[in-house]
Amino acid sequence: MIDAHIHLDQYEEHMLAGLKDQGIEALIAVSMNLASSKRTRELAARYPGLVKPAYGFHPEQPLPAEDELDALLKWITDHADSMAAIGEIGLPYYSRAEAIARGGAWEMEPYLALLDRLLGLAAQLAMPVVLHAVYEDAWTVCDLLERHGLTQAHFHWFKGPAATVERMISRGYFISFTPDLLYEPEIQELARRYPPELVMAETDGPWPFEGPFAGRSTHPAMVHDVAAAWGALHGYSVPEAQALLTANTKRFYGLYG
Template sequence: MRMEFIDTHCHINFGQFRDDLSSVITSARKAGVRKFVVPGVDAVTSETAVKLSQKYPGDIIPAVGFHPYEAQRTDPSGAARHLESMLKKCPYAAVGECGLDYHIYKGHEATGKKDAQKFLLETHLRLAIRYGRTATIHCRDAFDDLFDLIDSLPRLPKAVLHCFSGGMRQVRQAEERKLLMGVDGNVTYSKQLAANVRSIPLSNLLLETDSPLLTPVPLRGRRNEPKNLRLVARAVAAIKGVPLPEVAEITGHNSRSMFFAYYG
């Protein structure tokens, strides 16, 4: 049986892919990467993700959302209306990329800015729960606030902690809340991350590239693209000591149940 992989977080809706997207998709398919989840980070890139999903039906799932970097310049009620109308129009769209990123405030007083991020994230998660969609969550240096926020919601959202960067305590906290964790190309060069991934069962992992960022070894310095998901998969197989087809099968199953359920 041919191995198939799903890139569960790639920004092929960004300007970096404007000129050669169809060849990027062709080379991904040649590498066995057949399906893609494409998150927006603002109104424009979310709309672009939805348009791409119409061009590649069943193979591209868009996620609509406002990145925490946008929290300062995003009006939360306008964002909520925009998100809701996109979710209504696109019944298979996921939610995101949304989240909390406190790394950008290191060394600065940022209470109000953090509150703006939290409010924007809560808006996304409440919509994800209301519309039964999966959320792709970005979290950097903000896990305590993230888990507190999730625990304050009326129900657990179905969600992935994309590009997971937590330690063992955060792995357990994610597992208690049935959140899956996304692994990216940085697993090929971060020993700490590799050690964490070793202890997460495959049944809780998804593979992603975060293209155009996080290019894996040995291609670092170049634009990342979904075909490089193979390198992430190979690294996970080596770290966990399991055959590559098993990584493909289990992470593929996880990805389909999180993002492609609409297509059966």
């Protein structure tokens, strides 16, 4: 299978050893910022075929200075021929919610402007985008995707209201499920609803999980558990679910060679 979303640069490199023997043929390795993108590219160069890099700026962190953003955009442009997507990008739902809960102020416009520039670059380069956009933020991101004419969108670990889900389905946007599919009823309901041909499996590692994964380090092989749980919701055998989710990931990211 393929782990459709992992922060590989946050792992010790020895984790990559033995992945083939554990049924993992590739990783979509997303990046947090310029330094993270460079580290991801180094790993992809050392493990060709296994590591498929995505370069971007994660929204759940302080905004970059203008010169930092310019450097990132130039670097992404210069290395576009070696990347699978632009990502991880999106809007800071969790940081904003925490700030507001503390009684602090939050200015959203700079984050919207940042995402707008990154989506503009994706349109210019004709690249897929990997999105961190949940709940009410996802509707806003759908607006921006349409403004830029982007159709190849992967909303990772998505949660959101019914109207947004229907809009995403109508546009053919992909989503991916994490190991929390095994123990979160809200996510299970989304998995029943979302069309099987628009679904992938991910770990978002090294993010830790609960339920049967409590106390365990997150590993790409957990996508097999995701596939089994997802398949059970739709009446697929485990091999059928693994094959379908893998084929979806290859189709979305153009992994045919």
